[in-house]
Amino acid sequence: xxxxxxxxxGPQHPGITGNMMMxxxxxxxxxxxxxxxxxxxxRGFEKLMERRSYLQNFTIVCRICVPEPDINEEAYSxxxxxxxxYEVPERAQYIRVIVLExxxxxxxxxxxxxxxxxxxxxxxxxxxxxxRDYLIDLMEMLTGARIYHMYIWPGGVRRDxxxxxxxxxxxxxxxxxxRLLDYDRLFxxxxxxxxxxxxxxxxxxxxARERGIVGPILRGCGIKEDVRVNNPYEVYNKLDMNIITEExxxxxxxxxxxxxxxxxxxxxxxxxxxxxxxxxxxxxxFENPFKFRVKEGxxxxxxxxxxxxxxxxxxxDGSEKPRRVHVRGPGYVxxxxxxxxxxxxxxxxxxxxxMTSMGICPPEIER
Amino acid sequence: xNDNILDYLSDxxxxxxxxxxxxVKGDIxxxxxxxxxxxxxxxxxxxxxxxxxxxxxxxSDWPEKKIIKLYYIVYSYTDQKTVxxxxxxxxxxxxxxxxxxxxxxxxxxxxxxxEMMGIVFNGNSRMGEEFILEGWQGPPPMRRDFDTAQYADxxxxxxxGREDGVDVREHIREITGExxxxxx
Numbered sequence: 001x002x003x004x005x006x007x008x009x010g011p012q013h014p015g016i017t018g019n020m021m022m023x024x025x026x027x028x029x030x031x032x033x034x035x036x037x038x039x040x041x042x043r044g045f046e047k048l049m050e051r052r053s054y055l056q057n058f059t060i061v062c063r064i065c066v067p068e069p070d071i072n073e074e075a076y077s078x079x080x081x082x083x084x085x086y087e088v089p090e091r092a093q094y095i096r097v098i099v100l101e102x103x104x105x106x107x108x109x110x111x112x113x114x115x116x117x118x119x120x121x122x123x124x125x126x127x128x129x130x131x132r133d134y135l136i137d138l139m140e141m142l143t144g145a146r147i148y149h150m151y152i153w154p155g156g157v158r159r160d161x162x163x164x165x166x167x168x169x170x171x172x173x174x175x176x177x178x179r180l181l182d183y184d185r186l187f188x189x190x191x192x193x194x195x196x197x198x199x200x201x202x203x204x205x206x207x208a209r210e211r212g213i214v215g216p217i218l219r220g221c222g223i224k225e226d227v228r229v230n231n232p233y234e235v236y237n238k239l240d241m242n243i244i245t246e247e248x249x250x251x252x253x254x255x256x257x258x259x260x261x262x263x264x265x266x267x268x269x270x271x272x273x274x275x276x277x278x279x280x281x282x283x284x285x286f287e288n289p290f291k292f293r294v295k296e297g298x299x300x301x302x303x304x305x306x307x308x309x310x311x312x313x314x315x316x317d318g319s320e321k322p323r324r325v326h327v328r329g330p331g332y333v334x335x336x337x338x339x340x341x342x343x344x345x346x347x348x349x350x351x352x353x354x355m356t357s358m359g360i361c362p363p364e365i366e367r
Numbered sequence: 368x369n370d371n372i373l374d375y376l377s378d379x380x381x382x383x384x385x386x387x388x389x390x391v392k393g394d395i396x397x398x399x400x401x402x403x404x405x406x407x408x409x410x411x412x413x414x415x416x417x418x419x420x421x422x423x424x425x426x427s428d429w430p431e432k433k434i435i436k437l438y439y440i441v442y443s444y445t446d447q448k449t450v451x452x453x454x455x456x457x458x459x460x461x462x463x464x465x466x467x468x469x470x471x472x473x474x475x476x477x478x479x480x481x482e483m484m485g486i487v488f489n490g491n492s493r494m495g496e497e498f499i500l501e502g503w504q505g506p507p508p509m510r511r512d513f514d515t516a517q518y519a520d521x522x523x524x525x526x527x528g529r530e531d532g533v534d535v536r537e538h539i540r541e542i543t544g545e546x547x548x549x550x551x
Binding site: 038044082209210211223225230231311313323324332338366 | 390
């Protein structure tokens with residue numbers, strides 16, 4: 001007989017990062033047992049993809065992850081291009097890098113609002129969501145859509161950069177760069193944040209390596225792993241960038257990895273704009289889109305999302321529709337094996353702080 | 368050494384367990400093995416070759432061949448290479464030993480695959496646990512012969528206010544007399 005109290009945290013709770021629920025046993029405020037429950041959001045995307053053509057699926061995949069849809073388009077396209085041995089023009093690869101880094105920036109800005117909000121610092125979310133909107137405006141100008149862009153597709157991108165877009169892009173980046181300094185003053189250098197984040201939600205580097213942890217959480221443990229550098233795709237190997245790491249493995253380390261990567265994303269975009277060649281933005285990989293087939297085989301293609309390794313396993317049987325498409329979102333492993341263990345011994349009030357820090361996104365868990 | 372890693376693995380692992388049945392493409396080595404060897408091969412890769420990151424597990428259904436293919440995708444932080452191991456399971460009774468003692472996070476994948484595809488992972492005590500579905504009585508829904516529309520018709524009611532259950536496309540045809548459309 002214990003004095004533990006059972007509570008259910010979510011799925012309708014402002015402190016939980018989406019449509020999922022945590023089951024806790026509490027001794028006072030301390031968590032003694034944690035279990036993740038999902039099932040509130042399953043849309044059957046993977047099943048749908050088995051019944052649609054490769055091109056029809058391209059409109060579905062971006063909807064798998066709301067905060068960062070472009071990486072789904074990228075990983076899906078890479079998988080199709082890998083199976084079919086299709087080439088992508090160099091200009092398209094540069095454009096893709098710009099879009100992916102913008103997506104990372106948007107995701108990190110949104111995260112910084114969420115992370116600050118989880119600690120009761122409510123000015124930061126207002127700023128973050130307003131500033132993210134400037135980047136969304138850029139995406140709208142480029143793709144015609146604000147959130148689900150459907151822009152990166154097999155063979156390249158759907159259209160070339162519109163006139164005046166790069167000027168507006170560079171202007172917006174200068175603005176964001178200045179705003180990041182404001183973020184530092186308000187949030188990242190804030191004593192309240194530092195005190196709350198240091199020593200909270202610690203992941204050891206051993207566990208980080210062996211439990212499937214990826215992205216800023218892994219790099220927050222000092223481990224140099226970034227798909228863009230270690231398994232480069234598109235033209236990342238031609239751009240000057242490094243793997244940003246921090247020591248400590250806590251919420252603070254992860255936050256500082258993300259903060260520094262925001263600066264790096266801006267640098268990468270500027271380089272890509274400067275080095276981008278002229279030429280084709282798309283090489284059509286098919287004659288008839290309704291009879292578009294890829295070779296029989298399997299592939300696994302991954303990209304570095306704002307939350308870490310994001311992969312697509314794809315199997316083709318040679319027909320017009322994929323035999324199997326399976327999405328590996330970083331949140332899948334983080335939400336179960338990792339979170340259930342790391343929350344034990346933590347305070348209930350730290351749950352939103354840790355969950356936001358772990359980048360858990362239920363839409364990619366329930367594909 | 369790094370460039371020759373996949374050649375080395377092809378010879379030492381794939382060659383040993385899969386014969387010539389392997390492919391190397393880019394940074395990825397993939398090979399097929401008998402399901403009784405899966406645990407040993409993954410254990411060897413983990414402990415002897417440093418493949419300590421399970422990127423993911425996956426499966427695909429092949430009713431025409433009466434098999435389910437099961438995939439394990441592992442990665443080495445030091446080699447920076449990916450190995451895909453696949454094995455075929457009998458579709459009528461898909462069973463294989465768990466690898467959760469090697470990769471802790473595999474347990475979650477196995478619970479999901481048990482629910483969605485009906486694969487039983489021996490040694491995983493969470494088989495039969497509800498994961499995404501709730502109170503599911505039908506066949507595993509990711510099987511290719513699972514009829515989604517038929518299941519929905521049999522299991523769910525039409526929303527009140529739509530008691531007629533009219534097929535919208537059919538209804539438009541009746542009103543307009545049009546016979547064209549995507550289905551035709």
